[in-house]
Amino acid sequence: MKKVAKNAGLEKTGKKVKFSVYMKRYWQLYLMLALPIIYLLIFKYAPMRYILIAFKDYKLNTKLLDMPWASTAGQVDIFKYFKKAMNVDFYNALRNNVVLNLLDLFFGFPAPIIFALILNELPFKFFKKTVQTIAYMPHFLSWVIIYGLSLQLFAPTGGLVNQLIMLTGHEAVPFLNESKHWIVTYVGMGIWQSFGWGSIIYLAAIAGINPELYEAASVDGAGRFSKMWHVTLPGIKSTIVVLLIMNLGGIIGGSFDRVFAMQNNLVLDVAETIATFVYKNGVKQLRFSLSTAVGLFQSVVGLFFLLGANTLSRKLGERGIW
Amino acid sequence: MRVKSFKTVLGDWLFVIFCVIVGLMCILPMINLAAKSLSASEYLVRHEVYLLPKGINVNAYSTVLGDAKYIKSFFWTVFLTVVCTFVSLTMTSLCAYPLIYDKLKGKNVINILITITMFFNAGLIPNYLLMQSLGLLNTPLVLIIPSCLSIYNMIIMRSFFYGIPDSLRESAEIDGASHFKIFLSVYLPLSKPVFATLALFYAVGRWNGYTDALMYITDREMYPLQLLLYNILNNINSVEVQTQEGFSTPGLTESLKDAVVMFSTIPILLVYPWLQKYFIAGTTLGAVKE
Structure with missing residues (x-):
C-alpha cells in the first residue's frame, strides 16, 4: 500500500522529485521522443533557414550565408524579389487560388452535410452501409486517377458525358479545355471526391444527439423535415461552425496534387494557383529567390488566416484546432 | 411499434432513390x-x-502485365508503401505515446514545437533546397523520410491513447514494467483499431502521392506508379509515351491507358472496405479535442 502511494506521489508532485530520480524513471520516454523531435528539427525547422534566399540573390554552389543580399543596380534592396514577384502572373495565381477555394467552399462545404442528413434518414441499415462504402470510394483515389477519370468522362470526343450529349444532338461541351467549363469540372470533381468522406464527421455528430430530443419533437407533432431542421441541424451546428471556420482559414493554401493533376495548358489562366506557380518558377525554371518570396508570402498570409480562424472559433465558444 | 404513415414511407423511398443516384454517380x-x-x-x-x-x-491488360517497366514501377510502389507505412507508424507512435504522460517535463515545449509545424511551412523551395543539401534528391529515401510523420495522424493516435484507462498503465508501472514494455505490451495490443486506421491513411497517402516524386526525383527508374501514370495520361502522343516510358509494345491504345489506371486503383479498392469500421472511428477521434 505504501509503495503505491509513493509511486503515485512521483507522478503527481513532479517538482519535488530530484531531477536525477525523475530522469531515471522517465528517460525512456525522452528516448522515444528523440527520433520524432530530430525529424521535426531537420525536416520542418531546418528548411526555414532557406527562407532567407527570398531576400538574397541566389547563387549556385554558394553557402546560404555567403550569398549577397538582393540588390538592384548595386543598391541593397532586400525586397527586390517581392517587388519582382508582384506581377500579373502572380496576381492571377493569387486570384485563382482564392476563387477556386471559395468555390470549393461554397459548393463543396454543404455537400457532406446534406449527404449526412439524408443518410441519417435511410430506413434500411444494410443499404445505408453500402451507400456509405461506395461514397467513401472516391476519397481513396489519387488525383492523377481522378484526372484520368475526368478525361474518360469529359473528353471532347471520347468522354462518356460528351458521347451522351452528342447522342441527344447537342454539341460537345469543352469541360476540360475551356476556362469556365474547366472550373465547373474542377469544383465538381472536388465535390465528387470528398462529399462521402466529409460526411463521416457529421454522421458522428448526428449520432451524438440525444434521442430524447427526437421523441419530444415527435410528441410535439414535428414531421421529418421539421425534426431535421430543428433537432438535427442545431445538434451538429458546432461541428459545422468549426469546420467552416477552419476551411476559411485555409483559403490561401490549397493542395498542389489536385490542381496540378487537373490543370492543362489551355486553362492556365484560371487553373494556375500559387502552389503550381511556385513549382513552375522554382523547381522548373530555377528562379529560387523569386519563388521562395512567393511561397513565403503564401505561408505568412496563410498563417494569419489560420490564426484568425482559430481565434474566431474560440471567440464563438467553439474549440480551436489546438 | 407504430405503423409508419404513407407520407413517411414515401419519404423513406425518396431518400433511398436519391442515395441510389448518388451511389451510381x-x-x-x-x-x-x-x-x-x-x-x-x-x-x-x-x-x-x-x-x-x-x-x-484483354490485350491491354496483357500488355501492361507483360511490360517490365510497368510491373517494376508497380512493385516499387508496393515496396515504398509498405516501408513508408511501417516507418510512419513507428514514428507516429514514438511521438504520441510519451505525450500522454501529463507530468512529462518539457511537454509544453514539445507541444509548441509540434503545433508551429501545423501552422507554418517553410515552403516548397526551401524544402527542395533542404533535400538538395542533405543529398536526398534522386534517392529512394526522399520518398520515405520527409513524409514519415503527420502531426494530424499523431493527434489521432494520441487521442486514442488517452482513451485507454490510466489505471492500466499505473498498475504496470507499479509492477516495475519499463515504459517501452508498457507501450509494447499494454498500449500496442489495445490500439489495433487506431493502428489499422493510420496504416490505411499512410499507405493510401504513399500509394496516391506523386508530388514529392515530381519535385525530388528525376530518375525515371524511381518513379512511383502515380507519376508514371500522370506522364502516360499527359502524353497524348503514344509514340512519345513509348519512347519516354518504355512501353515496348507498339500501338499504345486508349484501352491501355485505361488498363493502367485500373491497375493502379484496384489495390486500394480491394483494401479500404474492410477497414471501414476502423477509419470511421479514426476520423472521428481526430476531431475530438484531447
Missing part, C-alpha cells in the same frame, strides 16, 4: 473505365462503349 465512372479497358479498339475509336465492354479484349 460515384461508381459509374469506374465502371465506364473498366468497360473501356476491356473493349476492342474498333468500338473505342467509334466511341460506342458505355458501361459494358464491347468485343471483349
Whole structure:
C-alpha cells in the first residue's frame, strides 16, 4: 500500500522529485521522443533557414550565408524579389487560388452535410452501409486517377458525358479545355471526391444527439423535415461552425496534387494557383529567390488566416484546432 | 411499434432513390473505365462503349502485365508503401505515446514545437533546397523520410491513447514494467483499431502521392506508379509515351491507358472496405479535442 502511494506521489508532485530520480524513471520516454523531435528539427525547422534566399540573390554552389543580399543596380534592396514577384502572373495565381477555394467552399462545404442528413434518414441499415462504402470510394483515389477519370468522362470526343450529349444532338461541351467549363469540372470533381468522406464527421455528430430530443419533437407533432431542421441541424451546428471556420482559414493554401493533376495548358489562366506557380518558377525554371518570396508570402498570409480562424472559433465558444 | 404513415414511407423511398443516384454517380465512372479497358479498339475509336465492354479484349491488360517497366514501377510502389507505412507508424507512435504522460517535463515545449509545424511551412523551395543539401534528391529515401510523420495522424493516435484507462498503465508501472514494455505490451495490443486506421491513411497517402516524386526525383527508374501514370495520361502522343516510358509494345491504345489506371486503383479498392469500421472511428477521434 505504501509503495503505491509513493509511486503515485512521483507522478503527481513532479517538482519535488530530484531531477536525477525523475530522469531515471522517465528517460525512456525522452528516448522515444528523440527520433520524432530530430525529424521535426531537420525536416520542418531546418528548411526555414532557406527562407532567407527570398531576400538574397541566389547563387549556385554558394553557402546560404555567403550569398549577397538582393540588390538592384548595386543598391541593397532586400525586397527586390517581392517587388519582382508582384506581377500579373502572380496576381492571377493569387486570384485563382482564392476563387477556386471559395468555390470549393461554397459548393463543396454543404455537400457532406446534406449527404449526412439524408443518410441519417435511410430506413434500411444494410443499404445505408453500402451507400456509405461506395461514397467513401472516391476519397481513396489519387488525383492523377481522378484526372484520368475526368478525361474518360469529359473528353471532347471520347468522354462518356460528351458521347451522351452528342447522342441527344447537342454539341460537345469543352469541360476540360475551356476556362469556365474547366472550373465547373474542377469544383465538381472536388465535390465528387470528398462529399462521402466529409460526411463521416457529421454522421458522428448526428449520432451524438440525444434521442430524447427526437421523441419530444415527435410528441410535439414535428414531421421529418421539421425534426431535421430543428433537432438535427442545431445538434451538429458546432461541428459545422468549426469546420467552416477552419476551411476559411485555409483559403490561401490549397493542395498542389489536385490542381496540378487537373490543370492543362489551355486553362492556365484560371487553373494556375500559387502552389503550381511556385513549382513552375522554382523547381522548373530555377528562379529560387523569386519563388521562395512567393511561397513565403503564401505561408505568412496563410498563417494569419489560420490564426484568425482559430481565434474566431474560440471567440464563438467553439474549440480551436489546438 | 407504430405503423409508419404513407407520407413517411414515401419519404423513406425518396431518400433511398436519391442515395441510389448518388451511389451510381460515384461508381459509374469506374465502371465506364473498366468497360473501356476491356473493349476492342474498333468500338473505342467509334466511341460506342458505355458501361459494358464491347468485343471483349484483354490485350491491354496483357500488355501492361507483360511490360517490365510497368510491373517494376508497380512493385516499387508496393515496396515504398509498405516501408513508408511501417516507418510512419513507428514514428507516429514514438511521438504520441510519451505525450500522454501529463507530468512529462518539457511537454509544453514539445507541444509548441509540434503545433508551429501545423501552422507554418517553410515552403516548397526551401524544402527542395533542404533535400538538395542533405543529398536526398534522386534517392529512394526522399520518398520515405520527409513524409514519415503527420502531426494530424499523431493527434489521432494520441487521442486514442488517452482513451485507454490510466489505471492500466499505473498498475504496470507499479509492477516495475519499463515504459517501452508498457507501450509494447499494454498500449500496442489495445490500439489495433487506431493502428489499422493510420496504416490505411499512410499507405493510401504513399500509394496516391506523386508530388514529392515530381519535385525530388528525376530518375525515371524511381518513379512511383502515380507519376508514371500522370506522364502516360499527359502524353497524348503514344509514340512519345513509348519512347519516354518504355512501353515496348507498339500501338499504345486508349484501352491501355485505361488498363493502367485500373491497375493502379484496384489495390486500394480491394483494401479500404474492410477497414471501414476502423477509419470511421479514426476520423472521428481526430476531431475530438484531447
